[in-house]
Amino acid sequence: MTPLHHLRAGIVGTGFIGPVHIEALKRLGVQVTAVCGSTKNARAMAELWGIPEVHGGYDFESMCRSPNVDVVHITSPNKVHVEQSLAALKAGKHVVCEKPLGMNSKETAKLVAAAAKSDRVFAVNYMCRFFPAVLQMRAMVQRGDLGKIIHVQGHFFQDWLLKNTDYNWRLLASEGGRLRAVGDIGTHWIDAAGFILGARAESVFATLGTFHKTRRRPRGEVQTFAKIDPAKMVPYKVDTEDFASVLLKFGKARHGHAEAVHANCAVSQVAAGWKCSLYIGIYGTEGSVQWDFQQPNEIIVGRRDEPNQILQRNTAGFCEDVANFTDTPGGHPEGFPDSHKMHCRAVYEHIASGRKTPVIFATAEDGHHEVRLCEAVLRSSAAGKWVKV
Ligand SMILES: NC(=O)c1ccc[n+]([C@@H]2O[C@H](COP(=O)([O-])OP(=O)(O)OC[C@H]3O[C@@H](n4cnc5c(N)ncnc54)[C@H](O)[C@@H]3O)[C@@H](O)[C@H]2O)c1
The missing domain is CATH 3.40.50.720 (NAD(P)-binding Rossmann-like Domain)
Structure with a gap:
């Protein structure tokens, strides 16, 4: 290579x-x-x-x-x-x-x-795929460690757009797309859930909520997470959602341990106290596994008839499949910047190998699927019923 x-x-x-x-x-x-x-x-x-x-x-x-x-x-x-x-x-x-x-x-x-x-x-x-914890959860599902997957539950919560004076181009449908919370962070959750399950979301039932119907904004461009003086702001009508509840039905995974899995995801950018919590729980007939982006170095494995376990990154609890995507020893935390590094490693190794390494990063088709999913979420929230992606 x-x-x-x-x-x-x-x-x-x-x-x-x-x-x-x-x-x-x-x-x-x-x-x-x-x-x-x-x-x-x-x-x-x-x-x-x-x-x-x-x-x-x-x-x-x-x-x-x-x-x-x-x-x-x-x-x-x-x-x-x-x-x-x-x-x-x-x-x-x-x-x-x-x-x-x-x-x-x-x-x-x-x-x-x-x-x-x-x-x-x-x-x-969609670099959340490259947290070793997410790769580990995927390996556990693929190996059948959790039995047949029954359902998936979770949220992606932030609070940086809680106040009506919080501003970013994402708030404008013309700049970021008609879906904001779901498009910006919800698709990270949905992509990660599909990656872990080895299946794509095929239908959705969603409700969307815009708490601040009118917000105030500065004139001109503002960098993400920048602080702005409220006295220099003008009002505008908001045409994107602050929060959403999304039910999803996933398709069949090739490995045979997940089929027609039901998922339930809450998304919010106005959830006080949560900075960037992508939480996901996978529940199967033999056990469950949970992970939170804000505690990225460990996963909790739950069993009905045995004690629950906390597995830590880069210790015996994590399997070989994850090894190329973690660099520091257990107990030396990795997080958000490392997930980008590992995503880039997967992409660049694929390029450097002449496209011979496996493609586990999200492709144009995966990105297109998430955009189609957002459109299905919009149709579903307007019609109040299940919609196929
Ligand atoms: N994967 C992740 O975890 C993650 C996190 C944050 C943002 N994002 C994505 O990254 C993108 C940028 O988000 P951000 O938070 O950095 O926004 P930002 O507003 O902080 O930065 C955007 C930058 O793009 C520049 N820009 C605007 N128009 C341009 C053009 N035509 N050509 C070149 N540069 C242009 C702006 O001047 C600004 O420097 C978005 O699509 C967002 O969804 C992904």
């Missing part, structure tokens, strides 16, 4: 998650050769990280023309993901695109077709 430091990455978007990608790549030894964004931010980021090429003025086409970029990381807002992904593929680049893949399934379908026609690797950053 080509060493990873032979591969060169270009980062598009200089906000919250762009630097998370840079850090992950640098920890893997991948070269970060270019950055694209506003001239001021792109220059500042290049200066901070020692990135040689700056494509300011949001000039993405210029980055695509660069002979010094093999893989483009799209960490810009949702509404430009598809056009930038298509342009990067056309320019012969591999792509790591942030979630959600696009604004609607019509545009993401084009991306699925373009990725299928291309010989480039295309990944969507």
